[in-house]
Amino acid sequence: MNQRRSHTGRRRNEAARRAILDAAVALLGAADGTPVTIDTVAAAAGVGKQTIYRWWPSKGAVLLDALAERAAAEIVPPDTGDLAADLAAFVRATFETARRPGTLAALRGTMAEALRDAHAGELMRAFAERRRAALRAVLDAARARGEIRADADLELAADQVFGVLWYRCLVGHAELDAASADRLAAAVAAQLRPVSAGGGPGTGTVAP
Amino acid sequence: MNQRRSHTGRRRNEAARRAILDAAVALLGAADGTPVTIDTVAAAAGVGKQTIYRWWPSKGAVLLDALAERAAAEIVPPDTGDLAADLAAFVRATFETARRPGTLAALRGTMAEALRDAHAGELMRAFAERRRAALRAVLDAARARGEIRADADLELAADQVFGVLWYRCLVGHAELDAASADRLAAAVAAQLRPVSAGGGPGTGTVAP
DNA sequence: GATTACCGAGACTCCCAGTCTCGTCAAATG
C-alpha cells in the first residue's frame, strides 16, 4: 500500500527473463525427447530455479507467456477489404506459424500443462481468447462491409478454424498444410456470406 | 511362441477389469478435484496396482480403453437417407454425449495423459481415427447417394466437427450445446453439397 | 497334490513441481 521508498535494491534482470522464455520455447520445440522441466529450463537459461518462480507462479505460466509472445508477433491480421482473401490469409498464416519446426511440440506441451494445472488452464483460456479476437477482428471488418449474413455465428466460425488447428496439432493425424488452410478458409467464408451474395459452394437454384 | 500347455493357472478376473474401467471413468468425471492416479483408481476399484499394470501398459492405456468403450456404445451412426439430417443427428449425439456430467473432464484428463505419454498418444490417435471413421461412414453413405460434391474434402469436414468438440472441451470457453451442433452440422453439410444442388447458405444467384 | 498364473497389498525407486536457504551482487539512499 504505502511506498515510502519507490523501489530500492537490485532491479529485475531483463536478460534472464529473455533467456528463460527462449530456453522454454527451445526445449519445447527440441526434436530430441529432452524433458521440459523447470530444472532443464533453468539450466538451459543459465539461471537459478528461484529466478523463474520469482516472476512466474508456475511452469505453465512460463510456457503460456512464451507462447503468447510468439503468436502475437507472428500473425498480423490482414485487411484487404475482402472476406475470402482476409480469411485465407489469416488461416494460412496461422497454420504456417504452427507448422514451423518445434511449434507443434510447443503447442502440445503447453496444452498438456494447461490441462494439468488449473491456473495454466486459465492462462490458456485467455491466450485462446486473444487468438480468437484476432480472427474476430477480420470477421467484424467484413461484417461492417456487409459481407456477412445477419444470423451468422462468428464464434462458431472461429472455433472451426482454431478447432481444426488444435485438433490436428494435438492428435497428430493430419498436416496443417496450406491446401487445408485454403479449403477451411473458403468453407468458413462461404458459410458466413449473405444468402443473396452467393459465390460459395451452395451457389445455384434452391433445392426442389 | 511354443505353448506346450494351453493356459494353466488362474484366469483373468473379469470383475476386476470392469471395476478398474468403471473406477477410472468415475474418477475422471468426479466433480470434486479427486486426482486420477493409479493409486486412486486401484483403491476405488478395490484392486491392487499390479493388477492394473498386468493388463494395461500405462495409466493412459486404461483411460483410453475406458473412453473408447463409452464412445462406441453411446453414439450409433444415423442413416435416414439425407445428409443434412444424418449429419445433424451425428453431431448432436456427439456433443450431447460429451456434455454428459463428467465426460468433459474425462476427455480432458485422457488428452492430458495422451500428451504426457507417447504410447497413450498413439492410442488417442487410434481412438480419434475410430471416431472420424464413424462420421466418415455417414459422409460416405451420402456420397454414394450423390449428395456430396466431387472435390469435397471429407477429412477436413470431419476435423471441423471433432475440432470444435475438442477445442471447446479442452479450452472451455464455450458450451457444446445443441444449437451449436445444429449450426455446425448445417455449415458442414452446405460445404459438402454439390454446387448444383443448392439449399445451403450460399443459395441464390452468382455474385455480380 | 503339484504347478501355474492371477489376485490384493504395499514397500520401493525415479522423476519432477514447487519451496527454502545460502552467499553474492547491483541499485538506490544518505
Next chain:
DNA sequence: CATTTGACGAGACTGGGAGTCTCGGTAATC
C-alpha cells in the same frame, strides 16, 4: 563511501505420482 534492499545462481529439500518388485494367498489346470 557505507548501508540498505532486493534480485541473482546454486542447490538441498519436500511431496506426490508413475511404474516396479515382492509377498502371501487363491483359483484353474495337470
